[in-house]
Amino acid sequence: MTLRIIDGTAYERKRLDNQFKVKTTDLGNGHEETVITQGWEWVERSDMTPFAIQMAAECIEKNRNDPKAIEEREALNKERSAKRAKKAVRQLCKVAGADTLMTLVYRSNQQDLALCKKHLKEFVRRVKRVIPDFVAIAAFEQQDRGAWHVHMACRRIATVLPGADGIRMKSFNVLRAIWRSVTKEHGGNVDVSRRKQTSQRSAARIANYISKYIMKAFELGEKHSNRWTKFGDVTLPQSKRLGDFSTMQEAVAMVLGRQPEGSEIVNCYLSRWQDVFYFVVEKSSA
Structure with a gap:
């Protein structure tokens, strides 16, 4: 039970069994994310006595x-921040x-994250040439050795x-040369993996791959x-x-029924x- 006391009145947060909200985000390139969430409301606890409210x-x-x-x-706020960041990264990739x-x-x-960010910024500046x-x-990850x-x-x-x-050179060699020109004595390498015609690696899967590091980074990273x-x-x-529905079943039926033609379910x-x-x-690769 979640209670709030406002000006001496108690309110309890309750689920609305007859309200399911549907929101969708068109991310372009054939990608669409839809979420159904149950409605909530704060209801006054008229059954509570002044003494109970005070306690x-x-x-x-x-x-x-x-x-404690x-x-x-x-910890909860950190998890919420991580989920917001993960969502933003996933959607930006799409x-x-x-x-x-x-x-x-x-x-x-x-092992200096600030230096890594500085190197990355300079790398991108040179790549844009x-x-x-x-x-x-981009997402940052620390290896087991600390790097x-x-x-x-x-x-x-x-x-x-x-x-x-x-x-003209292979892009891998150009990017590697740029990265090494930035990192200097630290050295380094670049791994590039493209989506091929027969590959299963779509923008959605790339998004999931990148965003998974966000949760790990929040668990291990410094605050802020x-x-x-x-x-x-x-x-x-x-x-x-997209509207409100009285049951989850009705909302799900609507979402499944409006799946764009030529798309495939990713998640x-x-x-x-x-x-x-x-x-x-996302748009079908077939």
């Missing part, structure tokens, strides 16, 4: 200052139409790129430290409300308590 208020205040409760709230995975690693045991419309969403590396979801990296002397970043002109669209699940339904589609 509840004292209990809430005591819990607010309890060290504070620790639990901080909006960008990411079709390439790139990983930047150090040869040395470089040869790929002016370069777009990437940092960067996972990047990128869009449209050509097979060949112009090198420093103007001669950025765990991801983006480069290029890519922004998130606004979600659209679909119903929460344990049947209060959230998540549905993701």
Whole structure:
């Protein structure tokens, strides 16, 4: 039971059994994410006496200052922040139409995250000299040995790129040379993996791959430290409300029935308590 005491009146948060809200986000490139959530409302507890309300208020205040409760709230807030960041990264990858995975690693045991971010920013600045419309969403991960590396979801990296002397070279060699010119004595390497015609690696799967590191980064990272970043002109669209339904079954039927033609289901699940339904589609690769 969740209680709030406002101006001496107690309110309890309750689920609305007859309200299921449906929102969808069109991320472009054939990607769409739809979420059904059960409605909630704060209901006045008219059955509580003034004494009971006072006791509840004292209990809430005591819990607010309890060290264990504070620790639990901080952990919960951290988890919520991680989920928001994970969602943003996942959706940005889809909006960008990411079709390439790139990983930047150090040869040395470089454990300074601030330096890694500085190197990444300079790397992207130099990459834009040869790929002016370069777009990437990046997540940081620390290896078991302690060294940092960067996972990047990128869009449209050509097979060949112009090198420093103007001669066209394999993009892998150009990107590796740029990364090493930035990291200098730390050395490093670049792994590039593109989506091929027969590959199962779609923008949605790339998005899931990149976003999974966000939760890990929040678990291990320092408080208030950025765990991801983006480069290029890519922004998130606004979600659209599709309406309210009296039952989860009705809402799910509507969502499944409006699946765009030529799309395939990437992810679909119903929460344990049947209060959230998540549905993701993308343009079919067939």
